Structures are given as structure tokens and as C-alpha cells.
Amino acid sequence: xxxxxxxxxxxxxxxxxxxxxxxxxxxxxxxxxxxxxxxxxxxxxxxxxxxxxxxxxxxxxxxxxxxxxxxxxxxxxxxxxxxxxxxxxxxxxxxxxxxxxxxxxxxxxxxxxxxxxxxxxxxxxxxxxxxxxxxxxxxxxxxxxxxxxxxxxxxxxxxxxxxxxxxxxxxxxxxxxxxxxxxxxxxxxxxxxxxxxxxxxxxxxxxxxxxxxxxxxxxxxxxxxxxxxxxxxxxxxxxxxxxxxxxxxxxxxxxxxx
Amino acid sequence: xxxxxxxxxxxxxxxxxxxxxxxxxxxxxxxxxxxxxxxxxxxxxxxxxxxxxxxxxxxxxxxxxxxxxxxxxxxxxxxxxxxxxxxxxxxxxxxxxxxxxxxxxxxxxxxxxxxxxxxxxxxxxxxxxxxxxxxxxxxxxxxxxxxxxxxxxxxxxxxxxxxxxxxxxxxxxxxxxxxxxxxxxxxxxxxxxxxxxxxxxxxxxxxxxxxxxxxxxxxxxxxxxxxxxxxxxxxxxxxxxxxxxxxxxxxxxxxxxxxxxxxxxxxxxxxxxxxxxxxxxxxxxxxxxxxxxxxxxxxxxxxxxxxxxxxxxxxxxxxxxxxxxxxxxxxxxxxxx
Numbered sequence: 035x036x037x038x039x040x041x042x043x044x045x046x047x048x049x050x051x052x053x054x055x056x057x058x059x060x061x062x063x064x065x066x067x068x069x070x071x072x073x074x075x076x077x078x079x080x081x082x083x084x085x086x087x088x089x090x091x092x093x094x095x096x097x098x099x100x101x102x103x104x105x106x107x108x109x110x111x112x113x114x115x116x117x118x119x120x121x122x123x124x125x126x127x128x129x130x131x132x133x134x135x136x137x138x139x140x141x142x143x144x145x146x147x148x149x150x151x152x153x154x155x156x157x158x159x160x161x162x163x164x165x166x167x168x169x170x171x172x173x174x175x176x177x178x179x180x181x182x183x184x185x186x187x188x189x190x191x192x193x194x195x196x197x198x199x200x201x202x203x204x205x206x207x208x209x210x211x212x213x214x215x216x217x218x219x220x221x222x223x224x225x226x227x228x229x230x231x232x233x234x235x236x237x238x239x240x241x242x243x244x245x246x247x248x249x250x251x252x253x254x255x256x257x258x259x260x261x262x263x264x265x266x267x268x269x270x271x272x273x274x275x276x277x278x279x280x281x282x283x284x285x286x287x288x289x290x291x292x
Numbered sequence: 293x294x295x296x297x298x299x300x301x302x303x304x305x306x307x308x309x310x311x312x313x314x315x316x317x318x319x320x321x322x323x324x325x326x327x328x329x330x331x332x333x334x335x336x337x338x339x340x341x342x343x344x345x346x347x348x349x350x351x352x353x354x355x356x357x358x359x360x361x362x363x364x365x366x367x368x369x370x371x372x373x374x375x376x377x378x379x380x381x382x383x384x385x386x387x388x389x390x391x392x393x394x395x396x397x398x399x400x401x402x403x404x405x406x407x408x409x410x411x412x413x414x415x416x417x418x419x420x421x422x423x424x425x426x427x428x429x430x431x432x433x434x435x436x437x438x439x440x441x442x443x444x445x446x447x448x449x450x451x452x453x454x455x456x457x458x459x460x461x462x463x464x465x466x467x468x469x470x471x472x473x474x475x476x477x478x479x480x481x482x483x484x485x486x487x488x489x490x491x492x493x494x495x496x497x498x499x500x501x502x503x504x505x506x507x508x509x510x511x512x513x514x515x516x517x518x519x520x521x522x523x524x525x526x527x528x529x530x531x532x533x534x535x536x537x538x539x540x541x542x543x544x545x546x547x548x549x550x551x552x553x554x555x556x557x558x559x560x561x562x563x564x565x566x567x568x569x570x571x572x573x574x575x576x577x578x579x580x581x582x583x584x585x586x587x588x589x590x591x592x593x594x595x596x597x598x599x600x601x602x603x604x605x606x607x608x609x610x611x612x613x614x615x616x617x618x619x620x621x622x623x624x625x626x627x628x629x
Contacts, residue, residue: 041545054345085520087516087519090515090519092444104496115519115522115523116522117522118519118520118521118522119522120522122514122521123520125513125516125520126511129511129513129514129516129517129538130513130517131518131532132514132515132536133532133535133536133538142518142521142523143521143523146518146521146527146528146531147522147523147530148520178443192517195517195521196520196521199521199522241516252521254617275467
């Protein structure tokens, strides 16, 4: 588990519009990498290219390379479905499947991929819910609808659902932006725990959160609206927040932006 | 939705209605509530104040005028509905209430001999509706899935355009089209199955449009969540999207069925009426409720007119029963909040 991601000279397009330009970075295994930057700078877009979710949007395309331990995710013979099995994703808004119970939500990834063995399923569900720090809260009501949980619980349910398929990498797109501070803390604690096992990339608008949870931070920015977003720099979080190499980074982090 | 302060009768209730109307197309019900709860509160407040007397003259007048127009339109719409219902029930109840109505066909009745049953027409209508649904539902639902989940570019626009055209086809044209196709071109007989085909033409666009709307209501986030688990697209559609939209799709199918069960023109053209119970879709004659109404309507005797009313009531009752069953099915939908 946990693999390294190398991004090489990545350009990302929506139709003809170039949304992100020339991103190269290395994302280390068993660590948390945070993407920060102003709205519209392409953080989420870059994140979505890492598991080929980007191309779900009609007209979207990518130029460049994304390597997962030296395997090119955008190679001709690479199946995007297989990529997404290896690289899981948690979204901004908790999105449990409304037709499914808590159990079924966590089992969904396995079940929809053809696992039928009940023992395997219930073991995986228990392990994943424990991994997402949700087991104790829901173990007595696994058959209740997943949409009936609180927002924070739903988000942890989504994390459990994502780690149930044993991915190598976990991508999180502003996972706490719809949550209250207590639930946010729960998710951040969870990130701390599971980074032993996974490579985690998290997009966040919350600078303190980036400082708290991440080992490395990448700062994205765009020159002006309508221009493509760019990676300004990526470095150890400590260094990024204390003495970044770029002035733009310092301005953004210290709130003197604009 | 209860974000606004104490309810003060109509205005607030009206405001809520508007909100639900605006909210409906955007997302699934649970999300709508979450998203709209905040802005809806303040928007509702001014009207609350208005009800307690702080309203300027112009706005008060506009409010009264709008209310009169709204209620007027509502009453105008309801009058004919109630009238129809009352006429049909009061004129048809006697025959519909007799056990023979449900157990016999109309053999032995004539313009001058009252009574008789409608079993032959009920069987015909249900049989045709079932076969129509059997053909139209898969085609309609799959077309909608194509349009929402796969369709891009010219082909999708063409299909969508065709569905629009089909929506506007009058039933008699559908009947004549099948007549031209089945009888004139293929040299076939006028058989109930041909009538069923024309009903299929009428039902498909209803199913496509309603299913399409329901599929669009399924939040994209659910599809993405499923993709992100490494689930292929077709499985996502079958296991996540369709179950989420299930109750709405069922409702749409029933609306479509209700429409075709009342169609008369294609049946007159392709499935001539008979007084006898005849359940073979490939035989020559078959009774249905609409053609039974039509057949009795042409007589001037009270006996026939009574039968026409009773057949109308029966048709309404059957469609009502379908709708109730549909509601029950929709309630078993697995979407839970």
C-alpha cells in the first residue's frame, strides 16, 4: 500500500480552455500533501487528474504524465476504472448513496466490483468503519440509511467507503468544508492516523488545516481570471509556512493577497 | 423549511410553496432542504411582516390582486374537474355497483336491453396496457438513460428532437401511421396488437421525458462517488442512478399508462369493438373501455347511455387504482433520509 505519485509537466484542459499549466511535482508515500491556493486556481482540477476523475467531465482532457510508482496513469492501455480502484477519493460534500444502508455504503465499492462473500464484506465494513473512527457510533445501526447520519459522520462514512476498496492513495477534495469544527477535528485526527498506510492528498481552503495535517504543501495560483492556474511551489509544510521561497506564497499565507 | 418565524396563515404558506417549486429541479429532496434553509428564512420574513400590517399601499393592492387572480384560476380549474367527476359517478355508479358489471361481458345486451357487464372491455384495456408498457417502458427508460448518461452531440440532439416530435403526435395520427404501416404496407389485419403498437408510440415520449427529468435530478456527486470507487459506468447507472430515481420513474410510467389507457382513436381504427370477451391480441376484434364508451355513445337509448357512463367510471377507477399502486411502489423506494 501507499505509492508515490510523480506529476510531470501536466496541462489540463476543459474543452479548449487551458485550466492548469505546467504542473510538475512529486507526492511522497505515507505522507499528507496539502494543495492550497485561491478559488479557481486549479487545485481541485489537479487533484481530479490524479485518479482520472477529471475526464468524467465532458470535453475535459489532459496533456502530460502522472506516474504512480513509475506506471503512467494516462498510458493508452491503462483503464481509468482500474486507476480509480487504486486511487480513492473523498469529496467536498458528503455523498453517501441515498438508497443504501450504512453497511451497504461501505460495502458498495467491493459489492459493485463483484465481491459477494458475506464474511469478506462484513469484515471489510468493520475494518473500514474502525479505520474511519465511525465504528463505535454506528455499529448498532448498520442497517439504517447512511443519509440519516450527521454531516461529519456522513463524511467519515465516505472515507470508510473509500478505504474499503484498499486504495494506495486517498485524494480528499476539501473534505471538511461542509463540516463544523468538531467534525473537522475528527476528520483531521483520522487523516493523521491513516497516513501511516496511505498516500494522502488534500485540497483545503483552510490554511490552519493545511498547517495542522500536512507534511508537504503545494501552493497554486493564477495570474488573472481566464489565465491557466500554475503550481507556484511545493515544499515541506514547515518551510512553506515559515519562510517560503516565493513571495506570492508568503503573501497568500499571511493574508496579504491581491 | 421551518426557518421563518411564527406562521401567519396564507402568505407564509404561499411563500413556502414558491420555495418548493424553485427548489424542486435543483437536486434531491434532502439536499434542497439543506441548501435552501438559510436564504429561505430571510426571504420569508418580509411577507410575515406584511401580514401583520406593515405593508405599503401599492404592495398591499398588488397582493390582493394577485391573490384574487390565483384563487380565481384555481377555482376555474377545479370546477370542470368536480363537475366531470360528479356526472360520471352519479350516472355510472348504479351499473358499476352491480356484480354482473365486473363478471360478465356485454353478450345479449342491445340498445334496448339494459344492464350487461364490462369484463370484456376491462380485460381488453388491461391487456393492451400491459403489452404497451412491456414494449414502451424498456425503450423509454433506456432512451432516457442514453440521453442523460451517454448522449453527446448531434445524435443525442436528434433523439431528443424526435422525442419532442413524438410528444406532439395526436393519437389519431399514431393510429393512422400504424394502419399505414401494418395494414397498407405489410398487408396485415386490423388486430388489437397493431393498436397496441400505436399506443406504444404514444407512451414512449411520456416515459422518456419523465425518466429523463428524474435521472437529471440524481446528483452528479453520487455518480462521481461511484466512479471514484472504481465502479464502471454501466454498473453505476444500474446500481446507483436508477435505484435513486426509481420512485420518480415509476410515477412517470404510470402517467404514461394512464394516458394510453384513455386513448380511443387508434383503437377505433385498429381494434374494432366487440361485445364478447376476447383476450387474444392477434384475433380480429377486441373490446376496450374507450371503444365500449364510444360504441354505446352512438346509441340514443338510456340503456346504452348508462353503459357508457359506467364504462367511463370504470376507466377512471382503474386509472386511479394504477396510481395508488404506483404510489405504494414508489414508497418502497430505497431512498431514505
